Amino acid sequence: MKKFERLYEGTTTQRNPTLLNEIYTELYITESESGEISNEHEVRQIETQSRRAATAETAIKCNDIFRPLPGQDKAIRTVLTKGVAGIGKTVSVQKFILDWAEGKENQDVQLIFPLPFREINLMKDKKLSLTDLLHVSFPESKELEISRDEYKVLFIFDGLDECRLSLDFQSDVRLCDVSESASVDVLLMSLIVGNLLPSALIWITSKPAAAYLVPSECVHRVTEVRGFNEPQKEEYFRKRISDQSLANTIISHLKSSRSLYIMCHIPVFCWISATVLEKMLNRAESGEIPKTLTQMYTHFLILQTNIKHKKDYEKKVTDEDLILKLGKVAFQQLVKGNLIFYEEDLRECGIDVTEASVYSGLCTQIFREEFGLYQEKVFCFVHLSIQEHLAALYVHLCWKNHNRNVFEPVTKQSFWSKAKDWFKLNSSKHVSLTELHQKAVDEALQSNNGHLDLFLRFLLGFSVESHQILLQGLMKQTRSSSDTNEKTAEHIKMKIRIIDSPEKSINLFHCLNELGDRSLVEEIQQYLKSGRISEAKLSSSQWSAVIFVLLTSEEELNEFCLDKFVKVTNKPENMKVLQKLLPVIKESRSVQLSNCGLTDEGCAALASALRSNPSHLRELNLSLNKLGSSSMNLLSAGLEDPHCKLEKLRLYNCGVTDEGFAALASALRSNPSHLRQLDLSVNKLGDSVKQLSHVLQNPLCKLEKLWLSLCGVTDKGCAALASALRSNPSHLTELSLSWNKLGDSGVKCFCVVLKDPHCKLEKLW
Template identity: 30%
Template sequence: MDEETATDSSPGDAVSSRDPGEFDEDEEIHDSHRPSPDLGETPMDTLVWYHVDQALAPAQSYTSMSSQGESDVDGDSESITGVKLDRTGSFSSCYSYDSDDCEKKTSKSRSSDDSSESPKTNELTLDENEFKHPSLTVAFTFTAISDTLRKLSDLEYFFKRELWLHFPQKFNMDMDVVSVVDKLLESFSLEKSLRIVKAILIKIERNKLVQYLQARCTRNEVRYELKKFLKEKYSDLFKDGTSDDGEKPSFSDVFTDLYISSNSHNGPNIEHEVLTIPKLNTNDEPGTPISLKDLLNPGKLYEIRSNVIMLHGAAGSGKSMAIKKLIHDWVEDQSDTSLNLLIPIAFTELKQFEGSRMSFLEVLHTLYPPTQRITEKDLGCTDCKTLFLFDGLDEHEGCKAFNFNSTELVFSSTHKVSLHGIVVNVLRGKVLEGGVALVTTRPMMTSTTPWDCHHHKIEMLGFTGDHRDEFFRKRFKDATRAERVIEYVKSSKTLYAMCHLPLFCSLVADECQHVFRERGTQAELRRSITYMYTKLLLSLIRERRKSRAPDRSPEQEREFLMTHGKVAWNMLEEFSFKRVKPYFSSEKIFNIESVTYSGLVIEYTVTPAVLLNEQAFSFLHPTVQEYLAALYAYLSHQHDKDIFESKSFHGKIKGFLKQQKADLFVWAVEKSLEFEDGRFDMFLRFLCGMELKANQDLLQSFCRSENHIQSTADFIRKKIKENRHPNRINNFKQCLEEMGVSI
């Protein structure tokens, strides 16, 4: 083409021949993106010149294809499936040169045929079905795109150049990452923003970042689907509350904060109504409280520098309640954390994998189908913070035979081993990849793992005083009923002390609610504390039978209780509330069955005068020891076995019995009067409560019904009238109350 012809067919003339109003917008955008002349020659200058030079050729114009079926956030009804460079300052995309007369403008219709003629290098291919998922939120999309673009480093220029080339009206080269993401989300839908970013990354050949962005979105989708799955699996945590006359209220309405200590081995609660029990010489000083929400905070979790946290506590102290609360808060987004995945696994659920070889990842995929798109790489990714909740290590079948020395060491979550191998390596922290495991267990199980596992141990101590009142106020929506229950609990120091266990609080609330439902709000509540202790005992036995011994007969259960009751009686006679390991072993009940599964005994570490470390054992609470001793005495008496073996003691009551067979309750009264410190007062109270019909109904599988209430009450009234023991009269009155008789 000669110079004259080139001048005549200049783009300036062609543009000037059109209606000026037609190009105001294009010209304004062109000016706004033109580089400043004082910056010297830059890649941007070269880029602009290159495109202007190409515009002189009449062979090709750049068009922008309109998509169908998706709307932008700002209301634009068009979206992009194939985006071609819309050059600012060149010919309108709706015109082209005629081959015979280069100055003759002919209208050009937009069609798919035209788009196919455009160079593929200027096209962004967007899959309209990609990234469509209800899990997408503005917060996630902003973070995912921002984190991806920040990894571009010096290649950020090329990404912004592509954005400017395809969307010159929206982006310029001076925008930083935050501005780019803001503009994307302002101009396009969340899905389209992700598609555009992915398409440009593909075009500039940043495939690792494409995979990174895709993985982030996949994990977000899994997170969403996992929450839905957990909401169905733990539906009782999310049901609506009901009135006091209906079923139990919702979990979130009732849940009360729990006291979690940063130190472990704090020993049993020793609050007592009658006795002053010296503080046990435990190995650790009381620690600082830990908020349950901290266990959902990845920052706090990773500060611990251990990927296995052992949360141990006595039976009924609230460990499972804490697990449920963590699940509830994560599913309902009530915890302000960046925890990506929360995966609860009860050890009882692992029984289905006995006898098979599976990888840890296969176990996750089997128990939680929504996680099947999660890979080993995802679990090890720093952007995928995962908390595994392993509840009830003491309920695992193989915990009696943990062998850390000979079990195969596994480092990968895809390595197939036996179930025992999986559990041992979970406790080692080896198959968790980048995740953290919170393992709940009863105290004894913490000593079964070797020292080099580097577990972080914390202890669940249940309710403090304020928590107990708060629980009942939440449990009973009717304020009048709530205050009546609190007053009832506080009327007995023993009941109030035992309410440090959330399980015991729940049993008391159930009983009171039953009374209110049957007899009305003003009905008198049951005065027998023995009855509530029996309910606690049966609750622990039922749990043990369900998880450990489903085929155990009542006779075997009775024998089990007799064995523990005998130890409790022997310790009571010695006025001792703990046993160190050698003595406990000699009584033939030191085994995992009694200490861990029954929930009646707890283990802790003490600091003796000579040895550096010593394991000690106590009953769940001093009053539980006294209750078991009374139960042992009562069951023994039914089988004509005399636990009061002192002949001199027999002589003291021989006259009163008129040579009849010594009555158990008379013996117990005299035994109580022997000791001014009241060490047998609670024992006597529990023994009297055994005579109550309601209590015998609960124990009917262990004993036959007997009634010595009248003769026992007469003897106690006689002692009260004698007034020879004024400091014991109050206890005698409470014994009468236990039997449900008047003074």
């Protein structure tokens, strides 16, 4: 594995490339619940993941990806690792291989074969045996017989989302012999299912939206790369920047811009930011330090042109010409949803392959030439966000220099129609900036997966005057424009008012931020700071602003209390507000919904929100709401989810029935190890409290405080509770049984518990 002995961060075209081992910061990887498809915007996922606490899920180190966690005794053969673009999936794979090649980790594995889907796609029309495939891709494996059990083998298939093969796992076609030829898709499926080399380990990486391509029954562990959490962001820059004073300055600058600091959740963005800011802050340089995404990426583009000038390249091609052509490729492929493209696509845009190679910091070639296996050269941009930035630059310059709106289709005309237009005085109608922007906004809103979201932010950022000055050193702009962004901002605000999607609203608020318009956000911030939010009659756009402000402010997400947003006496209005704020609720660690008139419908919506992010919530207060059996069943379904980490549950005076309590007790028996405080006071539980004793006597139960005041607990119920505490006496420190008719026998039962030397009860009343 010599090619993995010197892996570099980012691109090796930098003047001083940084070895991966020197800079690597442990990524936050967690065990995930399933490999299901995700329809959320990637930008929305980035927003969500950047706020998750490091303690919310079980973290797994990269090198432990195939090792069972404590309490797991089943062997792990196939791992599927999910993560949004640029979050560190490929880096994790490279680090795993590097540590293995250096003899540091996973030495029980004798052979590792990394086969990225980008390369596998180029063989989709070929028939090969597994032995042939490996001999061609890894010539050094010719002397090995991988079918023999003496070798423990790992296959790594990186980038399932880029797969162009027909992976039909319902097909009966299966392969068992490594020397038998078949199509490459059959080879892969047979490996993944386990018919071919059943003892081999399989590691697949994918963006979330493509994870469904491999059936869940074929996967033994699903993990998710969450990128950098808050401490890891700072750790990266302190490792990456040798001057710690400069590192501190860079960290402080990034923290001053919320949109930039959120993006630092993505390792690739950290690399781009470090590359730009180290250059700008390490020398006396005029110009504004980047404060927006667009500024950061444009400075990175300028740096790449400077690197290109230092290369031995003699062809007469200007930066402007080639960048514009690369931008055209970027835009065309982005609209098609393609992350990879071919030599033919470059030629169609007037780009010579040699020309593209000098910009390897932006666009890179991804193919091997061994034995002529690959007939076409394949390319991609270093990261999706770089493709989006170049695409936006192309669209902006088409408007600026050629008076063209690329979103308007070019219609075919007859010769006479063209001749007629030629003589029209108004044939060169001015395309306004507002028209271009409004069309781009509308196109982005029609995208279900958000593939134009960052593109839209970049496009709007290019129109800001300060950015025009920055571009002058890089690009010729043939016409000046008096167009302003005021109409664009108003169009975006209008869309925020009418769209019913928090995810899309969040991106539009970031777009307003690129334009420098924070009017809606500032208005809501004033409401929140003054405490007048509950008195205001907020419009739909203002509610969207509330969601945006809360989701981008860590301080506000520690606790969600409905009282802040609506008067609790107005029960119907409470439920309307609750529905609007569900995106905030599911991201909050503490949810306070006491005495808000929660209905079964409201409880269903709440339960759905909490199920979508069960591991985040720590405290839930539903006291003084009349919860029927259906509400309790919905709540209990969430509590028994193994990913639920709820620690405090308050159900004071909720009218819990025997049926509802039975569902709750069953849920706590299924998932007993996280709850620390439970308040069931003023609910007529009677003898059904016995069901709680089954929870308490479970050795996994860690309940510390239990309140059962005025619950109709009888001597029988008291005896059951006491018996459970004798079985598991070491956790409960506080127990309230006030206002229950306990006879002498009930009291005597607890006297026996208190005498137990392992009993930790400190308060009993």
